[in-house]
Amino acid sequence: MTVPLLLVLLLLSSVPPLSAWDPDLELLDLVEEIQINFYTFLSVEQDASPVEIKKAYRRLSLILHPDKNKDENAETQFRQLVAIYEVLKDEERRRSYDDILLNGLPDWRQPVFYYRRVRKMSNAELGFLLFLILTVGHYAVIWSIYLEKQLDELLSKKKKEKKKKLRPAEEPRCIGPDRSDRVSERPHWQDILPLKLSIWLYLSIKHLPETVQEVRQFYGEYQQLKQQQREEAAAEQEVAPRERRPKVKKPKQEFPVYLQEEPTPPRYEEAAASIEDIEEQMDDWLQEQRAERRKASGWAQHELSLLGRLMVKFPGGSPGRWEKIAQELGRSVAEVTAKVKQVKDNVSQTSGLVKLSDLKAPPLPVRSLPAAEEEEFPAVRRRNRKSAEGGGRV
Structure with a gap:
């Protein structure tokens, strides 16, 4: 149960953000950073035309430009001015901003809220969060396994009690040990994932020499077995030609039986021809x-x-x-x-x-x-x- 959960979390963490969400996420970050109404920042009305917004941007750019503004936050103010103008001059992004003004930023009940928080985390913070989620999930899985076994044993015990009530007059039979007596051990805090990993790492390092020795012994036995097999094969090849061939009984020679033929009269034509x-x-x-x-x-x-x-x-x-x-x-x-x-x-x-x-x-x-x-x-x-x-x- 822990392994599938781990794989799912790793996949979710490795998926890059969709490019279609980037403008909306940038708009939410900008609204959260400035925390001032964009129209108020430009000193225009909310229903101002693009021409009025452009005139206000030019007027403020001459004032907030870092070359003319000697304030320490001049670069930050000018960057915010440019970002506000980029949002308001685009009709689609302007409608999105108007919707934020009407409904507010996403809260904890929406997935975007958590995604924006995770998106701003560093690799160390993200790793710690992932490890914490895995630890809690592992401990929850252990408890679920324990409760499942308890429920199975309870149901089996009730079934046996019902059978005993239905057959009270029957003779007692030889029944093996009752499985209900074997109660699963209850999970403890030592079973959480960090401790389990630490114990496993400690035991692995402790038994590393023994493991190496066993591996060497196994490899030596394997080499001896291969050598023995080669020697046996060579011996079989040497013995095979020396094996005596089975004696084959020669068939008895049957001598022909000559029968006395009746004398035939001489043929004078052949004699004359000869x-x-x-x-x-x-x-x-x-x-x-x-x-x-x-x-x-x-x-x-x-x-x-x-x-x-x-x-x-x-x-x-x-x-x-x-x-x-x-x-x-x-x-x-x-x-x-x-x-x-x-x-x-x-x-x-x-x-x-x-x-x-x-x-x-x-x-x-x-x-x-x-x-x-x-x-x-x-x-x-x-x-x-x-x-x-x-x-x-x-």
């Missing part, structure tokens, strides 16, 4: 062997004549000329090109160009070329075999 493949492989091998022998023995006369015919068949500029000639001769491209170059060199060394016609001689009969017959015989045999198989399938 024999034909073997014959083709043998024919290819024989051709490769013959080609190797030809390479080792050099170029024969019939190969040279065949080379001439192939060069006529595949003239210069035809795509893949040397590859096709090499394929027909059964030799590599390098061998064919080397032989052609050799023949050209021989022709260029001899006189005349008739030697090139030797390469274009008519082909010899097949009967006189046993090597060509040996090369063509496997291919003919394969064609005959394939045609026989095709006729059998149809």
